[in-house]
Amino acid sequence: MRRAIYPGSFDPVTDGHLDVIERARKLFDEVIVAVAHNDEKQPFFSLEERLDLLRETAGKIDSVRIAQFKGLLVDFARAEKAGAVIRGLRAVSDFEFEFQMALMNRKLDAAVETIFLMPKEEYTYLSSRIVKEIASLGGDVSSFVPACVAKALNRKFTR
Numbered sequence: 001m002r003r004a005i006y007p008g009s010f011d012p013v014t015d016g017h018l019d020v021i022e023r024a025r026k027l028f029d030e031v032i033v034a035v036a037h038n039d040e041k042q043p044f045f046s047l048e049e050r051l052d053l054l055r056e057t058a059g060k061i062d063s064v065r066i067a068q069f070k071g072l073l074v075d076f077a078r079a080e081k082a083g084a085v086i087r088g089l090r091a092v093s094d095f096e097f098e099f100q101m102a103l104m105n106r107k108l109d110a111a112v113e114t115i116f117l118m119p120k121e122e123y124t125y126l127s128s129r130i131v132k133e134i135a136s137l138g139g140d141v142s143s144f145v146p147a148c149v150a151k152a153l154n155r156k157f158t159r
């Protein structure tokens, strides 16, 4: 069983994330989409909200499991018997942080390989942060995120 973990904040999940998950699914028997508990980041959506939005979207894809983890990613990967970590690479600006993280994870556990996947070109400029900014200013985000996410953003911003 070839299993990979796709970790992230997913605050919230976007069409770019879903594109990466679909690509990863072609390479692995099972993909675990794992939301990290990160005490340093102050997320916009709560952990439960982010998990629910993932369950409603990525969770519907065959052989995709939604999970959460605390602590080190490599420890979670080991516990789940996953040999690979998937990360999306959009632009050169992503590279420095991703490179540092991949090499540090390799140092922590050489058995876990990081695999970078590039989303469709039209998603290269997409990020959760920019989607939240557009939604907060009343813009239409329906072509960047699944319908349930657009609805959740609208609900938050029109409160």
Ligand code: PNS
Pocket (backbone or CB within 6 Å): 007, 008, 009, 010, 036, 038, 071, 072, 073, 074, 100, 101, 102, 104, 105
């Ligand atoms: O979507 P993000 O915020 O870019 O995801 C970053 C994430 C969650 C993948 C990263 O912060 C992470 O792996 N956190 C878990 C803690 C850990 O293992 N830190 C050491 C990484 S080198």
